[in-house]
Amino acid sequence: MSTSFRMLLLAGTALVSSSAACAEPASLEDRIAALEAMVAGLKSELAAERADTDREVVRLETIASAAAADKPAASPSGFTVGETTFRIGGIVDLDAHFTTLSDGAIDGASIARDFYIPGATPVGGDETQFTDFTAEASRFAFTAERPFGDDKVTGYLELDFLGSAQGNELVTNSYSPRLRRAYVTYGNWLAGQEWTTFQNTSAIPESASFLILSDGMVFVRQPQIRYTHGNWQFALENPNTDTVNAGARDETLVPDVIGRYNWKGDFGNVSLSGIARQLRADFGPSEDEAWGYGLSLSGQVKLGKRDDIRFNLVGGEGLGRYVGLAAIRSAAVDASGKVEAIPGYGGLIAWRHPFGETARFNLGYSAQWADNPDFVAGTATKSVQSAYGALLWDVAPKVTLGTELMYGIRETESGLDGTLTRMTFSTKYAF
Structure with a gap:
């Protein structure tokens, strides 16, 4: 008182x-x-x-x-400057790969040395072996969020160092950042670079390496405009016609159109996606176009209390770069300049089995097949397949050690094939 x-x-x-x-x-x-x-x-x-x-x-x-x-003074979910809340996160990742190729070599500067790219498995050469240590999969992300009206505006930026054109392994291993994702959301709208709406990212299998079972997996990040309403999503996304014999053609006029419906519940989640796209090539006096389309069913389904199955089934014509990291292309161009969509189908399935308090085992298989036109037979990829097993263990909060064995095979239209066997050890810290 x-x-x-x-x-x-x-x-x-x-x-x-x-x-x-x-x-x-x-x-x-x-x-x-x-x-x-x-x-x-x-x-x-x-x-x-x-x-x-x-x-x-x-x-x-x-x-x-x-x-x-x-x-700046921090809030429980980041730090605030004015009305904007910022968050920072990312992954520190070290991968050690021990690779054997049955029929050729992969250049030391190729991104295929850092993770499995099915279409890059060489055929028709001699056996080679090599060891790679890389931290290029490390990434960092920034989020900025502020209230606006009855909703909020959110911006997201994510970068890593894979595929950098700068740097080498001679002295400093200095690699430049690359753009992974960059978008803004408000209400039901998203604009910017994000995972394609055609893909359900929860179907990506857990692995020790950066990416596994990509053969039959829908996997693309690209600029887009997306609208979400309840379980429905619709998007216009960046077009590009990847051909098997005339390179990537960037003369497409119509954006790729994608629709998707999501089911979610105690069972997990499942998505059904459809796509329609123009495939166009312009060679000056001659130009032509075809249309591609496809469906994808994917998701993550729980088995019992802790196990889950992750899967992706996909098929259509002219899907190309949307599946298998462009192992099979969207179209072929004949001698007269006519564009023909390439049919293809594939998928993956992976089982995740936790045991103990902090460990889990993953096992899976993936494949994709193409029906290439006769005039491109030869080096064109006919099929890609892979299988893997991975053991991961959380040794501390957000610190994971992993070991993995994978085997992949690529077959061409000429009948040649080549295999890739890779053992990976990894250490990841998420922050």
């Missing part, structure tokens, strides 16, 4: 005592009621003053702590 409040209370008590000796009973009661009202008002003012003081102390302590750490 403050000194001023005590003095007021004593003065009031003395006033009541002196008045009690000569006042009428009714008058005395009125004065006591007035004094009680005055005391109640003083208590309210002092309580409000104390609350303001406490808030100021907390604010000053927060500023002082942030200044000592040389960073």
Whole structure:
């Protein structure tokens, strides 16, 4: 209790005592009621003053702590500047690969040395072996979010170092960042570079390496405009016609159109996606186009309390780069410039089995087959297949050690084939 409040209370008590000796009973009661009202008002003012003081102390302590750490004051979900909340996350990843190729070599600067790219498995050569250590799959991500109206605006930026054109293994292994994802969302809308709407990312198998079972997997990140309403998603995405014999053609006029429906529940999740796309090639005086289409059924389904099955079934004409990391192309161009969509189908299935408190085992198979036109027979890929087993163990919070054995085979239209056998050891820390 403050000194001023005590003095007021004593003065009031003395006033009541002196008045009690000569006042009428009714008058005395009125004065006591007035004094009680005055005391109640003083208590309210002092309580409000104390609350303001406490808030100021907390604010000053927060500023002082942030200044000592040389960073803005943090909120539980990041740090806030003005009305915008920022978050930072990522992965530190070291992969060690021991690879055997049955029929050829992969250049030391190729991204296929860092993870499995089915179409890059060589055929028709001699056996080669090599060892690679890489941290290029390490990544970092930034999120910025602020309220707007009854919703919020969110921006996301993610980078890693795979496939960098800068750097080498001679001295410093200095690699430049590359763009993975960059988009903004507001309400039901997304605009920017993100996983294609044709893909269900929960179907990606868990692995020790950067990516596994990509042969029959839908896997693309690209610029797009997407609208989501309940379980439905619709998108216009960046077009590009990848041909088996005339390179990647960038003359397409119509965006790739994708629709998707998602089912979610206690069982896990399943998605059905459809795509329609223009395949166009322009060689000056001659130009032609074809249309591609396809369906994909994918998801992650729970088995019992902890196990799950991840799967992807996909087929159509002209899917090309959407499946298998472009192992099989969307179209072929004949001698007259006519564009022909290439039919193909494939899929994957993977089983994840946790055991103990922090370990799990993964096992899976993936494949894709193409029906290439006769005029491109030869080096064109006819099929790709792979299988793998991986053991992962969380040795500390968000720190995972992994070991993995995978085997892949690629067959061409000429009948040649080549295999890739790879043992991977990895250490990952997510922050």
